[in-house]
Amino acid sequence: MTRFAVWAPDASGVDLVTATARRALRSGDGPGWWLADVPALAHGDDYWYAVDGGPPRPDPRSAWQPDGPDGPSRVYDHTRFAWTDQAWHGRSLPGGVVYELHIGTFTDAGTFDAAIGRLDHLAALGVTHVELLPVAAFPGTHGWGYDGVCLWAAHEPYGGPDGLKRFVDACHARDLAVVLDVVHNHLGPSGNYLPTYGPYFTDRYHTPWGSAVNLDGPGSDEVRTYLRESALAWLRDFHIDGLRLDAVHELEDRRAITFLEELSDAVDRLGTALNKPLFLIAESDLNDPRTVTPRENGGIGLHAQWSDDFHHALHALLTGERQGYYADFGSMATLAKTLTRVWQHDGGWSSFRGRHHGRPVDPSRMPAHRFLGYAQDHDQIGNRALGDRLSALLPPGLLAATAALVLTSPFTPMLFMGEEWGASTPWQYFTDHTDPALAEAVRRGRRAEFAAHGWDAAQVPDPQSADTVRASRLDWSEPLRAPHSALLAWHRDLIALRRTHPELSDPHLPDVHVTYDEPAGWLMLHRGPFRTAVNLAEEPATLPMGTGSAEVVAAWDQAEITQGLAGTTLQLAPRSAAVVRLAD
Known part of the structure; x- marks a missing residue:
């Protein structure tokens, strides 16, 4: 038994149309709804609706339009598909890419x-x-x-x-x-x-x-x-x-x-x-x-x-x-x-x-x-x-x-x-x-x-x-x-x-800081102990990293940590980027 239901509040009548028959729907329980329970139609059968004797049109709630939006709707039984994702319990958006x-x-x-x-x-x-x-x-x-x-x-x-x-x-x-x-x-x-x-x-x-x-x-x-x-x-x-x-x-x-x-x-x-x-x-x-x-x-x-x-x-x-x-x-x-x-x-x-x-x-x-x-x-x-x-x-x-x-x-x-x-x-x-x-x-x-x-x-x-x-x-x-x-x-x-590092996906905005030197062409994003450094200029850049030790954990091009009397710096190649981790 397949139930057909369509909302057409201004219609005086709605027909269910198939390749071989035309059947009038009855007025439904809710205002404007038209219904029919049809045992002869099942998964894979085509049908249309016709409002007030007009031309056949597809079902607004059809899940299957094999010939496109201008063609007939086709009965689709969602229970027939053999899912294998029973162990899937979803994945929330925070922390995702x-x-x-x-x-x-x-x-x-x-x-x-x-x-x-x-x-x-x-x-x-x-x-x-x-x-x-x-x-x-x-x-x-x-x-x-x-x-x-x-x-x-x-x-x-x-x-x-x-x-x-x-x-x-x-x-x-x-x-x-x-x-x-x-x-x-x-x-x-x-x-x-x-x-x-x-x-x-x-x-x-x-x-x-x-x-x-x-x-x-x-x-x-x-x-x-x-x-x-x-x-x-x-x-x-x-x-x-x-x-x-x-x-x-x-x-x-x-x-x-x-x-x-x-x-x-x-x-x-x-x-x-x-x-x-x-x-x-x-x-x-x-x-x-x-x-x-x-x-x-x-x-x-x-x-x-x-x-x-x-x-x-x-x-x-x-x-x-x-x-x-x-x-x-x-x-x-x-x-x-x-x-x-x-x-x-x-x-x-x-x-x-x-x-x-x-x-x-x-x-x-x-x-x-x-x-x-x-x-x-x-x-x-x-x-x-x-x-x-x-x-x-x-x-x-x-x-x-x-x-x-x-x-x-x-x-x-x-x-x-x-x-x-x-x-x-x-x-x-x-x-x-x-x-x-x-x-x-x-x-x-x-x-x-x-x-x-x-x-x-x-x-x-x-x-x-x-x-x-x-x-x-x-x-x-x-x-x-x-x-x-x-x-x-x-x-x-x-x-x-x-x-791997939760600091890089931490969504707490007050902990996010940015330093930059517009004329020199570099910008650095501060994420906990990590620094994402980008050099947009055509010349090498020297970026300050504080006074402690640091290590480059990822680099697109040449990136070198140096330590001197003025503190720790990152030497970054032109038009490149690096991720640096500062020592605890």
Whole structure:
């Protein structure tokens, strides 16, 4: 017996449609719900819903869309999958190292099963959490995933629901937790049939993607339930360990208890029921510590969030770029502030926004592991005109310095796929819209956007071209040859140091200090007895280490401790980095 249920509050009737029959659903127990219990349909059978005699449409809660969002839904029985992760009890985020990857370009095949073949690389690297860009079903084959329209179904070209489960199961077998990026602030422009069923969207607010998701208007109780239950389904049915919530600042929600608070509470309760740590990571442009303040302390209660200010401070200092939102960054003083106080914009003036922005973090009360620190991510690479990585802008020594600061920072470090070996392949914006008019609109929009930022729009890769996808795939031969192999070994060494020495992952911000000499080009991060020293200059640098003895525990290039009458110093090669341990 299979139960079919759909919410369509304004419908006068809803039919269940199969290849051979059409059956009217009965009015359900709750307002607006339509139900049917059908013994003849089971796992693997296709079906649709038709509202008020209209055309057949897929099930909004379908877990399986074998022909994509425009095709029929297929009955999926979650109990049929043979999990082998019974010994897995989860892995919390504090102390972890996150690795962000896109299934479609992580390997040449672009599938969950192909990605499994590279998991041993991640385990050897030492990362603890694998964060997947969105896998909710979207039209076409290729895309970043942020145009998803079936929020309960895993993208079929990646391997569908069984493929995702095999991937998660394989990660857990290697002691890797899995984080999934989910998008609640909008749906894609094509294949979105939710308006057929009910008031999932509202014109009361304007968002960058058009009508806002209805989180606070009439009918919003069921809309919130739909989003919340889809999130819980990934965690419960697919054994995902945590979710990254896309652009939560674009969620228009004026109810006293926000959707994010409800979701945080539901995830905490599910974690208790499953006896494993579950967590939510926000992407937020608000620079508001209340996002990650526990609910009992008056916050929203999300468990962590991305920290773009740290990225901007690193990127602007290393590259010299000052366009757009980099305008207020670029000095060592700015980097020092983000390392010790999280945000540059914590209530002060933001020239890019033309207003004051943000709220200070209380370092004595907010552990730094609640903020993800990174030098690269999918947005900061893919939203450049050419999708060029730092490896296209910096020599290996400065890439090594960048890695040292990220991986010994007080934050939860995050790497973007291929960063660990300085991948030379770009990661560009690509789509596979089947509507020609939409495809052309995306092309024009991207070119206009980049032209406004001062880039040559003529050089922008065609997002609809298969060549753009191919160019964005990792080249797995690179880690085997210089200089990539040396960078990979450096990342492994730094992650191992972080794992071995608790001082390097200590999230207590008042204990984090930074010294620097801007004219000389060096900066030093103080972490207990450890000093992460980076020399960004083209000349050797001499860094003061106090009066006691010290030893170099990791170095990218030449690094030598000398002791003299003036004290202990570190002689550091140009454009390089070292981690030094001071004597107790």
